Amino acid sequence: MSAAMPAAPQRLALRGDLLDFTATPALDDPHSPVVRWRPDHWLLIEGERIAAVLPPEQAPGDDWQHIDHRGRLILPGFIDTHVHCPQLDVIASYGTSLLDWLDTYTFPAERRFADPAVAQVGAELFLDALAAHGTTSAVVFPTVHAASSEALLASAARRGMRLITGKVLMDCHAPDGLRDDVASARADCLAQIEHWHGQGRLAYALTVRFAPTSTPAQLAMAGELLRATPGAYMQTHVAENQDEVRWVAELFPEARSYLDVYHRFGLLNERAVLAHGIWLDAADRTVLHDTGAHIAHCPTSNLFLGSGLFDWRAAVACEFGVSMATDVGGGTSLSMQRTLAEAYKVQALRGQRLSAWAALHAATRGAAQALRLGDEIGGLNPGQFADLAVWDWAHGPVATHRDAVACGQVAPLPAQDLHARAFAWMMLSDERNLVQTWIAGCPQAAGAASAATMPAGCTHPVHFMASQQ
Structure with missing residues (x-):
């Protein structure tokens, strides 16, 4: 008997800042070349899997449902x-x-x-x-x-x-x-x-x-x-x-x-x-x-x-x-x-x-x-399952200020590099930063900020838990 799989929307296009890895970074190298950083890109999801990643100027057509997460971080689940x-x-x-x-x-x-x-x-x-x-x-x-x-x-x-x-x-x-x-x-x-x-x-x-x-x-x-x-x-x-x-x-x-x-x-x-x-x-x-x-x-x-x-x-x-x-x-x-x-x-x-x-x-x-599952999960590659999470870079006044410093928005402090921003996010963020979690192309949990961006046509017996921000 095969396990029942939830229905998934057919074609979704998420726009945001994509971050994943192409190889194993050294333990203590903040400038690792294996970090794959694709800001303001389109992540295309067809059915349960990632179909493609496109630069911002190559917006998918109207046959894709667009979900705008510009300024937010998209990571593998x-x-x-x-x-x-x-x-x-x-x-x-x-x-x-x-x-x-x-x-x-x-x-x-x-x-x-x-x-x-x-x-x-x-x-x-x-x-x-x-x-x-x-x-x-x-x-x-x-x-x-x-x-x-x-x-x-x-x-x-x-x-x-x-x-x-x-x-x-x-x-x-x-x-x-x-x-x-x-x-x-x-x-x-x-x-x-x-x-x-x-x-x-x-x-x-x-x-x-x-x-x-x-x-x-x-x-x-x-x-x-x-x-x-x-x-x-x-x-x-x-x-x-x-x-x-x-x-x-x-x-x-x-x-x-x-x-x-x-x-x-x-x-x-x-x-x-x-x-x-x-x-x-x-x-x-x-x-x-x-x-x-x-x-x-x-x-x-x-x-x-x-x-x-x-x-x-x-x-x-x-x-x-x-x-x-x-x-x-x-x-x-x-x-x-x-x-x-x-x-x-x-x-x-x-x-x-x-x-x-x-x-x-x-x-x-x-x-x-x-786990010998690198072809299936752990990245944002075409063909992998659309298991991912969308995050706000900051939640609350302290983290918001720290993120602004990392982005060079606080004068006269100089802009820091991507690792400084990601490290501050890792140290200061938690589930309150969550916007949306996706498993096999279907939303599983949503933060309060994502209410306006929930896709249509994706229903199955899962509770939508939200951190009430």
């Missing part, structure tokens, strides 16, 4: 590579470290998702919230309950959204109501793979919570299904917290490291997404390079839970992928801009500098490439 649907219930809960956080907040919230009705409401709220923050694709943790992943997959299918998820695997060291067993977990995974994997824009992920909550038998089962399912992903956590690392060493004394636990069970390949990766060593980084697995960097969560500072420069040196992730609810916001701002601070604490280009790339094209 953000790609959140590690986030927990049920943890909206516990975002911004008072502080504990990782393992206490799970027991105190996370596990009680996740137990509620055994109820299919709760799971359905939670999935709709969560995907609405992603779109309301300019995020158009995600790699998502549901809960151990099949109803939770089923609700996410069905809701994403209705939206035509690129989503990667699968029921969480936990058969030990977890409370009552949050444990499965190898046989039932295998049956649930196989049923959902058959029904959803590869349907529309959905992909299934073998979702190991983390090594301590799966027995060796369950890890082996997950590795078997990963090898047997072409195009399947694996998502989990690794080396987030030092107490967690010590616990894994006690549980798996035969493994060389935390990462090696997954490697031994065949869980590392080019579609493996491992969140955090703070406490890795050189041998671990070589394994990531050799297997094609990548790290989803979660700076707001790492800072909030006091887990540590990710070494991005070491990842670059070992040539494995790094994408950007909010990790809500340990992370403190679904806003990718707030997440990127914290990523800058993490690297600053390590004595390094992170350019706006490297940060934005990791949340768009870089994430798409790490």
Whole structure:
């Protein structure tokens, strides 16, 4: 059975300032040549995909619906590579470290998702919230309950959204109501793979919570299904917290490291997404390079839970992928801009500098490439899905003034370069700057400023969430 895709308007022409990337920028180069900046251009959308990009003097004809966003920023939709649907219930809960956080907040919230009705409401709220923050694709943790992943997959299918998820695997060291067993977990995974994997824009992920909550038998089962399912992903956590690392060493004394636990069970390949990766060593980084697995960097969560500072420069040196992730609810916001701002601070604490280009790339094209989806998402190229977001450059008096300075509108201060403007936007903006989010050519969420520019003829069962500015 194929997933239902939402209807899309036939021919749309958006006019605005287009920004994306043609290659990977260096971490600390504000003048990177791989930034593709096309101010005041037309972005043509036909059906679900981008049809063309045209300069302002080549306006499309009257057979295209024109939507004027001149003076606004048009970016590829953000790609959140590690986030927990049920943890909206516990975002911004008072502080504990990782393992206490799970027991105190996370596990009680996740137990509620055994109820299919709760799971359905939670999935709709969560995907609405992603779109309301300019995020158009995600790699998502549901809960151990099949109803939770089923609700996410069905809701994403209705939206035509690129989503990667699968029921969480936990058969030990977890409370009552949050444990499965190898046989039932295998049956649930196989049923959902058959029904959803590869349907529309959905992909299934073998979702190991983390090594301590799966027995060796369950890890082996997950590795078997990963090898047997072409195009399947694996998502989990690794080396987030030092107490967690010590616990894994006690549980798996035969493994060389935390990462090696997954490697031994065949869980590392080019579609493996491992969140955090703070406490890795050189041998671990070589394994990531050799297997094609990548790290989803979660700076707001790492800072909030006091887990540590990710070494991005070491990842670059070992040539494995790094994408950007909010990790809500340990992370403190679904806003990718707030997440990127914290990523800058993490690297600053390590004595390094992170350019706006490297940060934005990791949340768009870089994430798409790490997920092996670069042909589909992450850029503003003809043939890619029309997953994008339109942003105001500034919201509020402080950001508006700062943007005017960057544009040379405040005398006698000189005009700054594009990176200065983009960096200020990254540090000062959030979901309040959102004008419109598009997924597969259809609007999913709108800020108040976009009310007059909503296209006709694009209706499907999605709520239009607005930040009331």
